Amino acid sequence: MREPPMNTIAPDAIKAWKLTGVFYEGLLWLITIAVAIIIYLFDWPYWIGIVLVMISILSTIFTVFILPKLRFRKWRYELFEQEIYIQHGILIMSRTLVPMIRVQHVDTKQGPFLKKYQLASVTISTAATTHEIPALREEDASALRDRISALARVDEDDV
Template sequence: MRKQPKNNIAPDAIKAWRITASIFMVILWLIIIAGIVVSVIFHFPIIYSGIGAVIGLVCIYVFVFLIPKLRYKRWRYEIFEQEIYIQHGILIVTRTIIPMIRVQHVDTEQGPILKKYNLATVSISTAATTHEIPALLEEDASQLRDRISTLARVDEDDV
């Protein structure tokens, strides 16, 4: 098996992913609180509310604290002249090789949370699918986008 790719994404990815997860957890807790209110109004057993609250606390730990660290540790990439090598996953590690000849276009994307930390995502499109390298520093993302675009163009001209 091939060695894992060398390059890591930006360490601030953990912060950005935690903020995103926190937003989803706020929504989950609003649903849990609504469930508690409904159970009090309609006199349902309080045990269901307690179970919902415990599940909510476990979700906060898993999705806000545990998963972002694990995602960061596993996300790696490397750019070669003939291919792009991406590794990601938490329980199941996926290693993807994208031939440069298949690359149709490359974009950088940046939402408000990534912008706060000066991060951007590089999106690589082929005919079949789109692959992403998330949470790179803005400057690195721009350079990577330009490099992939140049390498993909050179490969197309050779064919």
């Protein structure tokens, strides 16, 4: 079996993912509160509201405090001249090799939460699918995008 990739994503990814988790969990809490109000107004059984609040609490703890650290520890990537090796997953570990000859284009993208921490993600598109290396420092993401682009062009010239 091949050794795991060496490169990690930026440590600030944990902060960005926590902030994203807070945003989505805030939406979940708004829904929970709305349902609790409906339960109160229509005199439905209170245990439904209690179950929803417990689910929301557990979801918030997992999404904001546990999941970002686990994701950070498991994300790895490495760039070789002939391929890109990406490893990620928590319960199911996914190891992907993307041949340079299959790369059609490479992008960087940055949402508002990544932008706050000067992070960007690199997306690698092939004919079949798109692969992403999330939450790299902006400079590293740009350098990686340019390096992959250059290696993909060299492989096309060799064909």
